[in-house]
Amino acid sequence: MKGKGGHGGSGGALRVAxxxxxxxxxxxxxxxxxxxxxxxxGFAETAYRPYSEAEKAVLRAAQGRWPGEDGVAEAAAVVxxxxxxxxxxxxxxACLGFHGQTLAHDPxxxxxxxxxxxxxxxxxxxxxxxxxxxxxxxxLGGQGAPLxxxxxxxLARWMGAEEPVAxxxxxxxGNITWADSGxxxxxxxxxxxxxxxxxxxxxxxxxxxxxxxxxxxxxGALAASxxxxxxxxxxxxxxxxxxxxxxxSLDRNAFPYLVEAMDGLSDADALATLAACSAGAVGAxxxxxxxxxxxxLVTGGGRHNVALMAELGALLPIAVEPVEAAGLDxxxxxxxxxxxxxxxxxxxxxxxxxxxxxxxxxxxxxRWSDP
Numbered sequence: 520m521k522g523k524g525g526h527g528g529s530g531g532a533l534r535v536a537x538x539x540x541x542x543x544x545x546x547x548x549x550x551x552x553x554x555x556x557x558x559x560x561g562f563a564e565t566a567y568r569p570y571s572e573a574e575k576a577v578l579r580a581a582q583g584r585w586p587g588e589d590g591v592a593e594a595a596a597v598v599x600x601x602x603x604x605x606x607x608x609x610x611x612x613a614c615l616g617f618h619g620q621t622l623a624h625d626p627x628x629x630x631x632x633x634x635x636x637x638x639x640x641x642x643x644x645x646x647x648x649x650x651x652x653x654x655x656x657x658x659l660g661g662q663g664a665p666l667x668x669x670x671x672x673x674l675a676r677w678m679g680a681e682e683p684v685a686x687x688x689x690x691x692x693g694n695i696t697w698a699d700s701g702x703x704x705x706x707x708x709x710x711x712x713x714x715x716x717x718x719x720x721x722x723x724x725x726x727x728x729x730x731x732x733x734x735x736x737x738x739g740a741l742a743a744s745x746x747x748x749x750x751x752x753x754x755x756x757x758x759x760x761x762x763x764x765x766x767x768s769l770d771r772n773a774f775p776y777l778v779e780a781m782d783g784l785s786d787a788d789a790l791a792t793l794a795a796c797s798a799g800a801v802g803a804x805x806x807x808x809x810x811x812x813x814x815x816l817v818t819g820g821g822r823h824n825v826a827l828m829a830e831l832g833a834l835l836p837i838a839v840e841p842v843e844a845a846g847l848d849x850x851x852x853x854x855x856x857x858x859x860x861x862x863x864x865x866x867x868x869x870x871x872x873x874x875x876x877x878x879x880x881x882x883x884x885x886r887w888s889d890p
Contacts, residue, residue, distance in 0.1 A: 533613040534561075534563065535616065536614075536615045536616070537618075537855055538602055538616065540598060540619065541691060542692055542721060542771040545570060545734075548850065550565045550848075550851035550852075552859065558677070559859065565854070566607075574597045574601065581593070584623060591634060594634045595634040602635065612646070615640070615641075616649050616857035616860055617648050619650060620634045621771070635650070637649070647887060647889050648888045649887055653666065661766070661871055663876060665688075666884075667688065667853060668705070669705040669711070669870060669875070672696075672700065672711055674686070675700035680698075682813040683699045688719075688819040689827065691721035692716075692719055693719035695714065696711060697713070705872065713766075713874065714767045716801045717761065717796070720819075726790060739790075742825075746788055752795045752796050755774075755796045781793065790826070798831045815837055816847070817831070817840065817841050818849040819852075819853070870882070
């Protein structure tokens with residue numbers, strides 16, 4: 520059975536799992552939390568299932584493709600099988616919030632494509648699955664992204680933040696959330712501003728693969744040994760995207776020229792320049808926030824890149840810290856977000872709002888599939 524939310528009724532906290540397979544395409548993260556869809560009352564176990572090199576090749580081959588195109592069915596099969604394996608040790612959860620693997624995102628055309636069928640996954644797991652979180656938002660004129668901000672608002676409340684706080688997720692693409700935990704709810708006017716900042720890890724990882732340096736610059740060590748081309752960074756930041764007023768979102772490959780523009784630079788200098796471009800995009804994003812946040816908490820793989828974090832620290836006029844400084848788990852946070860959203864879908868609550876995706880009014884997304 521597939522349909523809208525409303526399966527969970529109202530009531531207390533549920534123990535629920537969330538799954539995320541991000542644009543870095545490294546693997547599947549699973550995280551379990553306890554929530555009633557408003558407050559987060561507990562963090563539980565996590566799991567990670569990496570993609571093999573062969574699986575990554577299938578996913579990369581399907582990048583930019585839409586349902587029915589070559590390679591898409593194969594990519595979906597990889598995603599579903601990996602999620603079944605990742606969930607193997609997870610027990611006693613009410614449902615799974617399943618994001619799927621984004622293959623294409625076209626906000627201007629109001630369409631998006633995440634590989635993986637929640638109905639098939641529900642049957643394989645014997646567990647209800649909440650999925651297809653983005654379509655309802657896009658059908659009502661939203662960008663369909665980012666979707667984690669409602670969870671960021673809940674975390675700001677969990678932290679007891681007394682002033683607005685910014686969450687910066689550095690995955691393949693960067694996105695920022697400005698959250699006012701004093702608002703009555705995540706869909707209240709002024710509670711959240713969120714949008715994609717620009718590229719984050721994607722160009723660095725792509726350059727590493729292109730130049731035979733491995734999957735990534737582990738910890739940003741090579742980038743930290745290089746010197747950024749500041750003229751090149753300045754030229755990149757003249758891209759019109761950075762002046763565009765939010766809401767706005769990006770595809771992983773939205774700046775295809777960026778890696779090519781590193782030709783002529785050494786490996787270390789090229790990676791240092793790309794890290795500076797990613798940080799500079801965040802600096803440009805600060806101009807679009809309604810007020811300066813008290814601190815910026817960084818999640819996603821980019822928080823491990825010492826060069827990128829150093830650039831952010833030097834550039835931004837606020838404290839820049841990994842989310843672990845607030846007692847959170849940056850490797851699990853995106854998966855936790857989809858667990859939180861799954862409960863909101865199950866209880867007929869909103870999952871996005873004008874301040875997060877530009878949708879015309881707060882809207883609930885997601886489909887529910889029983890096994």
